[in-house]
Amino acid sequence: VPRVLVVDDSPVDRHLVGRLLAADVPMEVQFASDGQEAIDLIARHPVDLIVADLDMPAADGLDLVDAVAQSKSPVPIVLMTAKGSETLAVAALQRGAAGYVPKRSLAKLLLPTVQRTLALSERQSNVNRLMTQMVWRNEQLHIDNDHQLILPLVQYLQQCVWLNRHCDATGRVRIGVALEEALVNALYHGNLEVDSALRSTDRKQYRDLVQQRLQNPFYCDRQIHVRLTISPEKVIFVIRDEGPGFDTSRIAQSPEAPDLDSASGRGMLLIRAFMDEVVYNSVGNEVTLVKRAEAVLQSTPGSE
C-alpha cells in the first residue's frame, strides 16, 4: 500500500485531500500542517509521495521541494496550487517537484496525478535498485572537441555514479565540479593548446586565440577520450586529450589556492579538492581522477 503524506495548513483541505486519495484505492495517508512538520515526519516514517499545498505560512511548498531534493532519499512531490500561483508552480517544477494540480480541479485531477506519479516513481525506483546490483561498469566515450557536449557528458557521468550509490547529493555536485574542470582543461588547454596563463596577461588575446583554434582543423578536430570504471570500492575517470600535454611539475608545485588576483589555477585546485586521487600521465595529456565510494547509502536513490 503506497504511503502518501498530505501537507496543508488548512484542516478542511487536509481532510478533503485525504478523502479524495483514499476513496477508491488502498492508500495509507498521513498528514502534516506545514513543510517543517512534513520534513520531521518523513525523517521518521519514509513515504512514497507527498501532496503539498504550495502556499503555506511556515515552510511552504517550495521550501519543502528544496528540502526533499537535498535529502538522501528524495520523494516525489505533487503540489496543490491556488489560482494565480502558476508562476510559482513552474518554479517548483524547475526545482524538482513532480507535478501540480490546481486546487479548483482537485476532485478531477488529484487522484490520477498521484497514481501516475507513484507508478513512475516505482519504475524509477526499480531501475535504481537494479543499478545498485551492478558490480562493475566500464564505459568509453570519444567526444568531439565541442563545448556543448561538456555539460551533458558531466551530467551523464554524475548520473552513473549516483545510480551506483557511490555518493550522496552533495558528493554528486562535487564530482560534477571536478569533471567539468577537467573536461574544460582538456578542451581548451589540451586540444586547443591555449595556455590559461594568457588569461591573466591578455584576456583579448586569449579569446582571439580560442576563437582562431576553434576554426582550425589541426586543433578543433582533436577529440576528448573519457573512460569510466565503476567498481564497488571506487569510481575512476580517465580523461585524455589529443594535445601535446604539459609540464605537470608546474601543478605539483602549487597545491595551494592561487593569488586572489590571479586569473587561473582554480580549476585544478577544485579537481584536487573534490577527488581522492588526481594523477597525470608522464606527457600531461591524460588525467586519472579517482573517487572512492562514500559510505554506501542505506537507501537506493529515489526508492524511499
Add this chain to the structure above:
Amino acid sequence: MNGPRAFLVQRDSDDALIIIPQRSITSLAEDEAFTEMEDLLLQVEKDGIKIVIVDFKQSSYVASTMLEALRAVSKKVLSLNGGMALCNVSDVAREILRLVKFETRWPIHSTREKALKAMRE
C-alpha cells in the same frame, strides 16, 4: 548573442545590478562567456554601478570560469568605489569559495533583499 548565456542581468535601481549566474555556462565556449563578462564590465562602468549582487539561485555550484568572471566584475566595481555581495549560495558553492579563498572577499547573504539592504547601509 543568441542561445545560452552565462549570466542573467537585472537592474534593481539606477546604481545596483543583479547578476544571476546560469547553470548553462559550461555549454558556452569560454570565449563567449568572457565576451559576456566584458559586456558586463562595460555596463558597470558606463552606468556608474555601485552595487553588484550575484544571486546564485540558479546554480548549485560555481566553476572556475565563473569565478574568474566574478573576480573581474568585482575588481571593476571596486575601482568605481562600489562593492559586490553574493546571495543564495549553496553549501557546495560556499565550500568552493572557501577553497579558492574567495569566501571572505565578498559578503554572503541568505537572500537578495538582505544583500541589497546590507550594501546600501
